Amino acid sequence: MNIEEFFELSAGKWFSHRTSHHLAFKQSEGGKSDIIIETLPADHPEVIKLCEQHQVEFNSGFGARVTWNGTMEWDQEKHEGSTVLVAIPNLDNPMEGKLLREMGYAEKTPVAGTYKMGSDDALTLTTEYETMWSEERLWFASPNLRMRVGILKRFGGFSMASFTSEIRMGGTPAAKTNDAATNTTS
Amino acid sequence: MNIEEFFELSAGKWFSHRTSHHLAFKQSEGGKSDIIIETLPADHPEVIKLCEQHQVEFNSGFGARVTWNGTMEWDQEKHEGSTVLVAIPNLDNPMEGKLLREMGYAEKTPVAGTYKMGSDDALTLTTEYETMWSEERLWFASPNLRMRVGILKRFGGFSMASFTSEIRMGGTPAAKTNDAATNTTS
Numbered sequence: 361m362n363i364e365e366f367f368e369l370s371a372g373k374w375f376s377h378r379t380s381h382h383l384a385f386k387q388s389e390g391g392k393s394d395i396i397i398e399t400l401p402a403d404h405p406e407v408i409k410l411c412e413q414h415q416v417e418f419n420s421g422f423g424a425r426v427t428w429n430g431t432m433e434w435d436q437e438k439h440e441g442s443t444v445l446v447a448i449p450n451l452d453n454p455m456e457g458k459l460l461r462e463m464g465y466a467e468k469t470p471v472a473g474t475y476k477m478g479s480d481d482a483l484t485l486t487t488e489y490e491t492m493w494s495e496e497r498l499w500f501a502s503p504n505l506r507m508r509v510g511i512l513k514r515f516g517g518f519s520m521a522s523f524t525s526e527i528r529m530g531g532t533p534a535a536k537t538n539d540a541a542t543n544t545t546s
Numbered sequence: 547m548n549i550e551e552f553f554e555l556s557a558g559k560w561f562s563h564r565t566s567h568h569l570a571f572k573q574s575e576g577g578k579s580d581i582i583i584e585t586l587p588a589d590h591p592e593v594i595k596l597c598e599q600h601q602v603e604f605n606s607g608f609g610a611r612v613t614w615n616g617t618m619e620w621d622q623e624k625h626e627g628s629t630v631l632v633a634i635p636n637l638d639n640p641m642e643g644k645l646l647r648e649m650g651y652a653e654k655t656p657v658a659g660t661y662k663m664g665s666d667d668a669l670t671l672t673t674e675y676e677t678m679w680s681e682e683r684l685w686f687a688s689p690n691l692r693m694r695v696g697i698l699k700r701f702g703g704f705s706m707a708s709f710t711s712e713i714r715m716g717g718t719p720a721a722k723t724n725d726a727a728t729n730t731t732s
Contacts, residue, residue, distance in 0.1 A: 379565040379574055381711045383691070388565055388576055478666070501697055505569070505704055509695055511687055518691055523709030525567045 361481040362454060363447045364422045369500060370397045373529040376430070380522040393430025393439070395526065406444045406462075414460050414472050421448040421457075447475055461487055491515055504528035524538055547667040548640060549633045550608045555686060556583045559715040562616070566708040579616020579625070581712065592630045592648075600646050600658050607634040607643075632675055633661055645671055677701055690714035 361369075374395045381388050398505050400423035407423035415416035427442035441463070449457040459475040473487030473494075496510040508524040547555075564577045586593050586609035593609035613628035627649070635643040645661040659673030659680075668685040682696040694710040 363645065377567050377572060377574065379567070379709060380574075381563050381565070381709075382672065383711065383713060386561065386563060390565075390574055392572065414703065464626070480664070480666075501704060505707075507695065507697075508709060509693065509709065511693075518687060520692065521691075521709075521711040522688075523567075523707075524566060525569060525707040527569060537560065 361477060363449060363483070364485050364499075365474060366477065366481075367397075367399050367422050367424050367447065370424070370469075370506065371399050374398060374506065375529055376428070376485050376524055378514045380520055382520055383518055384540055385437040389494075390433040391430055391439075393428045394529070395430075395513060396425075396427045399423065400444070402465045407446050410444050410446050410462055410470070411471050413449075413462075416448060416458065416460065416472075421446055423426060423447075435499040459487075527528065547663060549635060549643065549661060549663055549669070552663065552667075552669050553576075553583075553610050553633065555689060556610070556692065557581060558679050560666050560711055560712040561694065562614070562712045564710040566706055568706055576619040577616055577625075578651050579614045580715070581616075582613045584611045584613075585609065586630070593632050596630050596632050596648055596656070597634075598647050599648075599656050602634060602644065602646060602658075605727055607632055609633075614694060645673075647673075661668055 374397065376393045376395045378391045378393070379388055385454045402421060402423065404423055406425065407421075410423075411417070423444060423446045425444050429438065429440045432439060433434065437484055443461060443463040445462075446460040447457055448460065449455075451523060455477045457475055459473045461471050461473070461489045463470065471487055471489065473485055476486075477485045478484065480499070482497050485498070491514060493513040494510060498506065498508045500506050504527065506526040508526070510522040510524075511518060512520040551577060560581045561728050562579045562581045564579070566575045568575065588609065590609055592605075592611065596609075597603070609630060609632045611628060611630050615624065615626045617623065618625060628648040629647060632646040632650075633643055634646070635641075643661055645659045647657050647659070649656065656695045657673055657675070659671055662670045662672075662674065664670065666685070671682045671684070673680045677700060679699040680696060682694055684692065684694045686692050690713065692712040694712070696705060696708040696710075698706040698708075
């Protein structure tokens with residue numbers, strides 16, 4: 361699978377269930393969210409704008425918009441937002457490249473990281489911040505069940521590990537008659 | 547890394563923090579446990595006994611005993627126990643083989659599954675039960691931080707995904723002066 365196919369398979373509406381383990385405190389924190397992922401064409405104004413912000417020449421690549429609407433365990437308030445991602449494959453090896461984000465996970469400012477598609481079809485995203493480093497591995501257990509494991513380093517030490525299971529809502533077009541729990545079978 | 551090295555790196559005392567996502571119910575459940583992993587020599591009586599139980603000829607392989615002492619969120623009672631594992635590499639490809647367990651995760655009876663060491667140093671364990679199928683991926687984010695992601699299928703549909711972060715208690719001999727939160731750095 362290449363990055364474009366990964367984006368396409370990610371498109372749709374998902375129920376996203378996230379648990380973070382705060383390693384130093386041995387505490388966990390949960391969050392649930394509905395997520396909508398839309399692929400954006402290369403000439404979409406938001407893709408062009410993000411490339412300009414990062415001063416990256418957009419030769420080829422793939423964009424997506426991620427919109428979320430969820431709650432965190434600790435406040436039960438609504439957390440809503442959206443961000444745009446653009447993947448720009450390396451010219452010599454398209455299985456790796458840059459990943460631009462309108463908004464980072466750890467900081468609410470534009471960030472540029474890297475992506476790597478593995479031979480096992482898992483996508484690894486790495487982002488370096490000033491005092492932080494984050495890595496996230498995403499893969500599909502089936503076309504309707506996406507899994508994510510993230511790890512965050514602060515000041516050189518691992519501080520948080522997080523796990524997200526994401527179930528496609530409504531299923532794929534071919535499996536829409538089943539419910540989410542059973543059509544997670546590939 | 548081969549399976550023997552993975553066992554050796556796993557040896558020690560760990561704080562294990564597990565979260566399970568019940569996919570159909572969109573609920574999570576947490577558990578915390580202290581875990582002790584000891585490697586067992588090939589001629590250890592428990593290794594020999596487990597091979598006999600499974601009627602497996604033990605040409606070469608590696609054993610371990612895992613002992614746990616923890617609590618689950620839902621009852622706060624102590625959960626204690628121990629089990630023995632034996633990995634028996636395939637003769638033609640030692641990066642894959644059988645994994646015998648005195649006690650399975652899903653059923654409290656002896657089970658035989660398979661293991662596969664990936665080129666990315668992750669260990670994948672697959673077990674088929676009568677009506678269930680489980681897969682677990684284990685890897686080291688650093689020598690002092692082990693991660694595990696498991697998935698369970700029942701009657702053909704994914705029913706549970708689980709995530710475990712495990713911090714080495716006391717650290718490795720070389721890093722014993724640091725605390726667990728900071729010496730998770732590789």
